[in-house]
Amino acid sequence: MYPGLAPALLSATADRSLLLLGAFALLLLGAEVFTNGVEWLGHRLGVSESATGSILAAVGTALPETLIPVIAILHGGEEAAHVGVGAILGAPFMLATIAMFLVGASVLHFRDRRTFGDEMHFNDAATRRDLSFFLVGYVVAFAAAFVHSRPVEYAMGALLLLLYLVYLVRSLRSGELAESEDIDALHLGLLVERALAAVGYDPREHGENPRPALVAGQTAFALVIIVTGAHLFVSEVQWLSTHVLDVPIAIVALLIAPLATELPEKFNSILWISRDKDTLALGNITGAMAFQGTLPVTLGIVFTDWDLSLAWGTSGFLNALSVVLAVVSGGILYLRAHSAAERPMKPRPFLIGGLLYAVFITVVVYFVLALGVTAGGH
Numbered sequence: 167m168y169p170g171l172a173p174a175l176l177s178a179t180a181d182r183s184l185l186l187l188g189a190f191a192l193l194l195l196g197a198e199v200f201t202n203g204v205e206w207l208g209h210r211l212g213v214s215e216s217a218t219g220s221i222l223a224a225v226g227t228a229l230p231e232t233l234i235p236v237i238a239i240l241h242g243g244e245e246a247a248h249v250g251v252g253a254i255l256g257a258p259f260m261l262a263t264i265a266m267f268l269v270g271a272s273v274l275h276f277r278d279r280r281t282f283g284d285e286m287h288f289n290d291a292a293t294r295r296d297l298s299f300f301l302v303g304y305v306v307a308f309a310a311a312f313v314h315s316r317p318v319e320y321a322m323g324a325l326l327l328l329l330y331l332v333y334l335v336r337s338l339r340s341g342e343l344a345e346s347e348d349i350d351a352l353h354l355g356l357l358v359e360r361a362l363a364a365v366g367y368d369p370r371e372h373g374e375n376p377r378p379a380l381v382a383g384q385t386a387f388a389l390v391i392i393v394t395g396a397h398l399f400v401s402e403v404q405w406l407s408t409h410v411l412d413v414p415i416a417i418v419a420l421l422i423a424p425l426a427t428e429l430p431e432k433f434n435s436i437l438w439i440s441r442d443k444d445t446l447a448l449g450n451i452t453g454a455m456a457f458q459g460t461l462p463v464t465l466g467i468v469f470t471d472w473d474l475s476l477a478w479g480t481s482g483f484l485n486a487l488s489v490v491l492a493v494v495s496g497g498i499l500y501l502r503a504h505s506a507a508e509r510p511m512k513p514r515p516f517l518i519g520g521l522l523y524a525v526f527i528t529v530v531v532y533f534v535l536a537l538g539v540t541a542g543g544h
Contacts, residue, residue: 179409186402192395199353200388206352206381232462234419237396239469247470248481249403252419254466255488258304258458260424262492263523265435265451266499270516272439272447281442285510288444290503292337296452297500299333301493303460308489310467311474319472323464330460352376354384413534414481416473420488421530455496479537484530491522 235250277284303326310322351373358372358380372380403422407415438447466472474489475482495518502515
């Protein structure tokens with residue numbers, strides 16, 4: 167009936183898909199540039215190297231998926247709110263399931279070259295601490311969805327903020343934070359060196375010993391990149407969900423956002439597993455879980471409708487299910503870590519995360535194909 171409609175839709179889909187890929191690229195680039203800048207910022211401020219690498223850099227890598235809900239909330243509207251909630255819940259769910267699965271699978275894959283084979287040797291006290299803060303924070307966040315009193319919700323949000331501050335203090339005092347590797351040369355400083363060398367000037371050490379102005383400039387520039395990428399992501403994921411996939415926006419945001427922004431950084435854990443650096447590999451994930459399970463969820467509790475529901479067949483149910491599965495996976499690892507010092511852990515508890523992720527995907531597919539949950543479903 168409308169012969170030009172299909173080609174036009176395909177062309178629009180291709181264009182918007184490129185924009186979505188562009189948003190991913192900006193988020194990844196921004197995360198890399200910001201992490202590099204914030205590590206140097208911590209160095210210039212006199213923060214210990216371990217704290218810089220384990221706290222500031224961890225926050226830096228979590229910034230893209232944290233700013234996605236911020237931009238969505240500022241964008242306004244019901245659809246944007248769904249993007250925000252999905253992005254907030256997606257990161258801890260992915261960390262507790264797929265990222266942990268990758269740790270276990272990596273141990274099995276590299277067991278022939280590892281000193282301890284398929285046994286894992288890590289700082290069990292630090293791991294229990296990280297997981298305990300994640301579990302408490304995420305349970306509080308889950309409970310907040312069923313509280314219908316704004317003052318109580320604000321109080322729960324404040325509790326989560328306090329919880330993360332306590333986590334930072336305990337981590338810094340314990341001296342158990344995973345040590346960071348040497349800081350890479352400042353990206354902006356290297357560009358300045360090349361530019362000066364090209365015009366015949368002595369480039370000096372702007373990369374290896376950058377001035378504070380360069381460090382601040384790169385960090386601010388990275389924030390601009392991340393905000394731009396987050397804004398583009400919010401717009402394009404709404405279009406993709408509504409006009410192409412016809413599935414709830416919350417599902418798309420929950421599954422796509424963390425895979426694009428958080429998972430690439432966690433591939434460092436695979437490298438550390440291959441080098442017998444189990445503490446670094448696991449701390450890279452559990453430290454991010456402690457952050458994602460407390461601070462970002464506060465945004466959802468305070469500034470969105472925090473759509474978690476026990477009503478079968480709704481996107482809110484899928485949000486709630488992701489929280490439950492993340493808590494189950496984290497709880498299993500927490501309980502097993504209690505005996506890790508006497509009985510070294512094997513990959514099995516970590517592989518459970520992959521099984522839980524598969525359960526979630528199965529439910530999502532059932533909702534979409536069998537129940538017919540579409541972009542208009544709630």
